[in-house]
């Protein structure tokens with residue numbers, strides 16, 4: 001017998017809500033109403049959502065309930081899912097955390113949104129984020145930071161910090177984020193949630209506002225591993241609108257969890273010696289090492305592996321990501337989307353619009369990206385970075401010859417205080433050391449809660465798999481989760497102020 005569900009449906013997991021709906025024990029309207037109440041109580045303090053369209057959410061919920069009443073069914077019928085404010089959702093804002101898109105309304109649905117709708121889900125609020133997904137703390141949002149529900153003086157991580165804070169604080173059942181260099185896994189780790197970065201090409205990027213197109217992937221942020229499996233099953237698959245989406249069969253990810261806490265038995269887990277670095281928070285290292293020990297107790301064989309090019313990953317990432325961003329963000333020129341500041345001529349208008357519309361981090365990266373692509377520097381920086389990217393991918397290929405998955409920390413620290421790193425971009429970038437290698441290699445990984453620091457901030461264990469081996473990563477994470485109770489622990493719901 002499983003434990004009874006909490007009285008407040010906002011506290012349920014995605015799969016608990018889905019199953020309660022199927023059993024007729026609740027309605028989509030009840031779920032959406034509970035979330036709206038939670039948002040009303042706490043969003044002003046936590047900054048999880050940039051907008052919530054109450055009428056639209058309730059209308060979707062009523063339609064889902066009507067459909068079920070008429071005998072209809074669908075995998076996520078009536079289940080509310082929140083979305084990072086970077087995925088185009090027809091008729092809704094899509095600010096990307098930027099003033100430049102403050103007035104923009106999306107004219108179409110991203111494929112991920114269309115697939116959620118196709119599965120019957122209710123598309124709920126728009127989650128806060130670092131401007132154009134550039135950042136690791138959500139402090140780069142033009143609309144104010146999101147805060148960590150475990151300690152509101154601390155950051156929730158980023159760039160999908162609003163998604164993770166909403167899930168952790170029970171202001172969402174589950175949320176979509178995007179991960180270009182760790183932006184799903186790191187905020188999940190900081191907030192005590194599960195965050196899955198699928199293989200590059202596993203989920204269509206059509207309708208996702210591009211940051212770095214060769215690195216970007218959409219991924220779920222959830223309360224449990226099972227929820228991530230359920231969402232991936234809906235989102236994954238080839239899409240003719242994104243030529244980089246890959247035609248690989250989509251397995252039944254939830255069925256892959258059937259082994260429960262036996263899922264790690266016989267699995268070879270690689271422990272990369274380069275991933276326990278000087279300067280790492282001892283509380284994080286202790287939690288991760290204890291989690292690896294737990295995996296061994298559960299029947300995994302721990303093998304030593306080496307990823308020798310890890311030390312170049314952050315530099316390589318910040319060359320490639322900024323180069324691609326400098327091209328992708330050229331479209332925000334005051335002509336086609338959002339903000340327009342008039343100028344004396346078109347060039348003057350572009351300059352004025354971009355100066356008024358972008359915060360500090362975006363131009364920093366555009367300038368860096370333009371520099372590494374300019375003639376004279378292209379070979380020294382961009383081309384060199386592409387070569388090192390290949391070496392990083394080979395590191396993983398060689399390691400996966402010796403193991404089924406790799407285990408590591410998600411980040412060298414737990415959540416830090418707001419303001420602590422804002423004036424030191426380099427320090428902020430170095431926090432991405434364990435997450436960016438996966439994006440450079442195009443492979444998949446998950447962050448699953450594995451304990452707390454002595455300050456009681458959550459710590460995540462990263463489980464990394466080869467391309468298109470999400471089942472293995474989910475099975476391992478689920479087994480660990482079943483044998484520990486970290487994901488069941490919630491930040492206490494200190495009552496916040498009401499929305500104005």
Ligand code: GLN
Pocket residue numbers: 133134135136158159178179180181182183184211321432
């Ligand atoms: N922190 C990294 C960056 O700022 C990753 C962001 C992301 O994954 N979107 O680029």
